[in-house]
Amino acid sequence: MSGRNFPDLESCTIRFPLHRHIPHILSTTLPNCKDLTFQGYPLHILRGISARKLIHLSVTSSNGRGARQLGWFSSQVLGERQLAPRILHISIEATSQAWMNALTFMPHLEELVIGNARPSSLRANGLQSLIVQSVHVSNTGAKSTPAKWDAPSCPSLRRFGLKYHRWLRPSEHFDLIPDFMSIIWWRQRQHSNCALQSFRVWTRSDQEDPLELVEESGVSFKGFKRLADESRIKGESVLDFVFMRLVQVTFKTPEGPFNPSS
Numbered sequence: 001m002s003g004r005n006f007p008d009l010e011s012c013t014i015r016f017p018l019h020r021h022i023p024h025i026l027s028t029t030l031p032n033c034k035d036l037t038f039q040g041y042p043l044h045i046l047r048g049i050s051a052r053k054l055i056h057l058s059v060t061s062s063n064g065r066g067a068r069q070l071g072w073f074s075s076q077v078l079g080e081r082q083l084a085p086r087i088l089h090i091s092i093e094a095t096s097q098a099w100m101n102a103l104t105f106m107p108h109l110e111e112l113v114i115g116n117a118r119p120s121s122l123r124a125n126g127l128q129s130l131i132v133q134s135v136h137v138s139n140t141g142a143k144s145t146p147a148k149w150d151a152p153s154c155p156s157l158r159r160f161g162l163k164y165h166r167w168l169r170p171s172e173h174f175d176l177i178p179d180f181m182s183i184i185w186w187r188q189r190q191h192s193n194c195a196l197q198s199f200r201v202w203t204r205s206d207q208e209d210p211l212e213l214v215e216e217s218g219v220s221f222k223g224f225k226r227l228a229d230e231s232r233i234k235g236e237s238v239l240d241f242v243f244m245r246l247v248q249v250t251f252k253t254p255e256g257p258f259n260p261s262s
Contacts, residue, residue: 002048005029016040030054036083043073047082057085059092060115067098074102084108091115091163096126103129103153112154113161115205119168124179129153130160131186152187155194161210163202167230174231177224184219203230 005028006012012033016026030036030051038046041063061069070092077083088109094102099114099122106112116122130152154160160183168174180199188195200210211230213223 001028002026003028005031006033007031009033011035013037014039014045016045036085041069043069043077046073046077049083051083054083054085056087056089057083058089060090061092066092066094070094070098070102074105079105087111089113089115093117093121096123099126100129100153106154107156109154109157111159111161112157113163113200115163115165117165119164119174119176120172121164122162124176127176127179127183130157130183152194157194158196159198159200160196161198161200161202163205163210165205167203168232174227174233177227177231177233180213180227181219181224184214188218201227 009030010032012030014037026045027048030049032053033051034053035056036051036054037058039060041061043059043061063069086109093116114122184196184199196214199213201213202210211223211226213220
């Protein structure tokens with residue numbers, strides 16, 4: 001494909017095997033491609049693809065250097081608008097901090113689905129940037145400076161998903177339910193222009209019926225009940241579990257304390 005132009009391709013899948021004898025250089029033009037799937041390593045190959053009409057990009061990389069690859073891909077390919085999809089499905093194993101950094105380069109995404117090996121891969125701190133953040137500006141004077149409220153990462157995001165390749169083992173427990181709820185609540189109530197229309201969770205990669213956690217732009221308690229059941233949390237304990245966690249994290253807004261029940 002390198003050095004060629006493919007004007008008739010509207011959908012393209014590139015599988016790049018990890019082999020030392022294959023040059024990690026690709027320069028190709030896909031002027032009418034709207035759906036591109038890339039499977040392989042390294043992700044640097046995407047830097048050589050030109051696809052100006054791209055809508056949907058799917059990326060899968062199983063290489064162990066996931067954090068470094070994710071950082072490069074998000075900053076160089078998405079950040080510099082080399083590829084500017086509105087829909088991104090990406091499966092790569094990386095740290096929560098790497099994901100927090102990557103999300104800052106995705107302001108134009110309308111749909112994002114992240115594939116993880118297991119529920120412990122992406123923790124609460126990696127999801128925090130999807131919530132409105134309070135940034136306190138330092139001040140050397142006698143008066144304190146009011147907090148500045150920043151919009152969340154991915155402000156254009158309307159559909160979000162987490163696809164786990166495997167679910168909980170008997171010795172593991174799932175504690176992200178309050179964080180999922182707070183993401184939906186925050187984006188709906190404090191930044192309505194960033195409200196999520198869908199928040200889906202796949203407890204296995206081949207699941208055809210994912211858990212939907214948003215209902216009419218609000219929390220789907222049916223979806224959270226299903227998630228609690230699969231997480232081995234007793235149904236009657238779900239709300240207590242959620243509100244106990246929300247109390248632990250003090251939510252404050254410019255208008256006053258955040259009340260999730262209002």
